[in-house]
Amino acid sequence: MIRAIILDDQGRRKSRQEINQFFRNSKDAQEKIEYMKNAYSDTFVELLVDKERIGYRKQPDGLLMWEGSYLSRTSESVFSWGVVTEFFEGYMEKGRHSLAFGAETMPNQAEQLNLFSMPSETEVTNAIADEEKPIYHAKIPQEVIDKVLYTGESETVPYAVAARYSRDILAEERIAFLKTVFQAESGFGILHEKQQYTVWFTENGLDLSRGKRLRNGFSRTSLSWAEIDKRIETLLAEGAYLSQTELEKAKAFEFSDVSQRLLYLYGDIDQENEENRKYLPIIRGIRNISGGYPVWEQELPKLLAEKSSAQAIYEEFKIFSQDYAQNRDILRFHYHRVGDLERDLELLTLPKREFTAQQDFQRQCQKFISENEVEKVLSGGSSISGGKFRIYSYFSYPHSLQEKADFLKNEYGTGGVGYKGFSENHDAKGIEIKKAYDGIAYDKRFLKWTDVARIVESLVAFTNT
Template sequence: MLRLGGNTDRQRERVVAAFEKLKTTAEIAEILKTLYHGGNGLGSVSAWYAEDGIHLSHGKSVRYDRSAQVISWESAAERIGELLESGQFASNVELAEAAGYERSLLAEKLWHLYHDFSDKARDSGYLSCLSGIQRTGFPEETAWLAEQLSDPAFRQTLKEEYAAFWTDYQQDRDLLRFHYHRPREIWENLKDLDLPRRTFSSDLSQVPTVQHFITEDEIDAAMTGGSSFAGGKGRIYAFFMENHTDKEKVRFLKDEYGIGGRSHALSGATHSGEDHDGKGLHYKKQDCPDVHLNWEKVAKRITSLVQKGRYLTEQEQAQYDKIQAEKDLAEEDAIQAQQPEIEEETPKPTLRAV
């Protein structure tokens, strides 16, 4: 599971790079948390990657299995270290390309950052050492930058210029057009390139593999993402909280999902996806048999998730409860506001002489 799982592109090379830089076990454990996410099915075992470690169990589900074996991230880091020492974690090609791939990933982050500079930032001359990027295209420019990052002198200049930019950006957000970038992460990645590195060796031309499968946990997690339309998850939850027949639920889901799909649907894996049409939901993931669920099965599955309190996250549930409480309060206020009018319209009884 450590070698083949995780759901991150070229994951073994990223892990190797961390070990090459002589990171501590605690540091590597934190890195593993970001690289291993979602779930995997390998052979007869399912895995789910959680905050406390890797949950393992035989079968197609493990996320809520109280008897699951839990491997802490520190233990996972130690085990990977042992596999690297014995040449059993990655292939010889992956070991050779790990450092270069690390530079490529950083080059992509810097490319996106540089191309999001505002006119104000460009006029001020921030990151002038990247002026070699002449809008020749993403592949060419990132390849050039990755090569430059192998030069210690270039890295030193870049660090100095980046430090100046980052300091000013914290005071002036107008230096960037978009703000999804992670400046601290880029800075840490830059510093990491100057760390001393050790090398590993392996006789493996390729890593041994086993049969993969899509786990039930991954399917449930994908379903709790809702439909492809804004607000779809909330609409689905609200409908399933009401009293509806199975046929009504099926009809509702068909209309809500419509025809379409999305990528990265299972565990955030690049080569995975979800398609939906009049027949139901269809899941695909690289090296795994496809899974097809008709709308009747989807409706039953969502009903179960709602009943078990697993359809919404804790934050989403709190937000839903807050909205419902506000609606209930508004309805009570409306009823109370109408009450005097009702009393005025009600005729008073008259007294009769006996």
């Protein structure tokens, strides 16, 4: 329904009559494109056409159009200003609307161009050679998908995946595991052959699209968890998931990860109750070694790497797990995933598959912070109690952009938050977001408070639509 959007004046500073008059007087294509770009204001607009909701908003590189309500949109695409200009001129030349009184004859269903349609080259031609054409359908290169799967958001992801896939388990269990390491509502940007891609994991699998932001509809490629599982299996079998050195690290990672969780769990057993001191005697023996956690975390993986001792630890843990299910007072804290840990110990006793990497294979992936990541950070609010509600309430009423920016600056104050691979810091100047992978910083974004206000404005604008 592009025509309805192109002909709508609500989101423009200039009316159709004014644009038409300028186009009649100007023969320069670039002038027309610039005029069209400047004719639009930076505002969200939604329309109801034939009982279907559609909308649009000005972007630096074109006009963003979507179907459905913005936050639950079913498709979207950015049309470059050159294409927007051509559409407008095309409608005028074909006499499909009247400019005399601002009246228009709405197209019938056969005439409407749906956002899912792929216009032919004759319908969308570009008069300016260097003007970027919109992506009506962009197939994501297989190399990009593979990079996503063997990189992950953090450096431990591919090691955890390779270790789990080395065990002889069913696809259903592998997929359940993938959902824990490739967490829903997380993602990142990838630069591949000078083209940016945004990737985002969901409850249903993986979504990818070209650009700094995840797109909807025909410009998005989606993979189900079953497809992700199958592709990882293929990459491991072909030796194109990790290098040989990294495959060895994956083995060590598995033992180290289970060891750390066992040691922390044992530390939370209520030892004041003598009855509880009978549990996990092998782990107790490790903890009796002098040197503390640095030494224990070196010694326990050695035992887990030996099948006989791994079996013995697993048998001890099964007794603990059965009793804990009946008496939760055995542990002082209950954040430990006892069932998962029991299963992971069992896997160490099962037959193992060996993977071999291609001789010269090395992972390569250049990442950047996507717009979706920025929005996710800002959607969490100020991290101050009640902050998210105060921000939502303030932005629900009319205020100038500067007033909103000042409000956010005062609400956030000075501070920040960080964990491995991520940090967010804010002060009177704005917000800075940094991300790292395997200890190496790869991108940072600084947003002035007016920039933050614009993004928050868009997040709040259609929350209730």
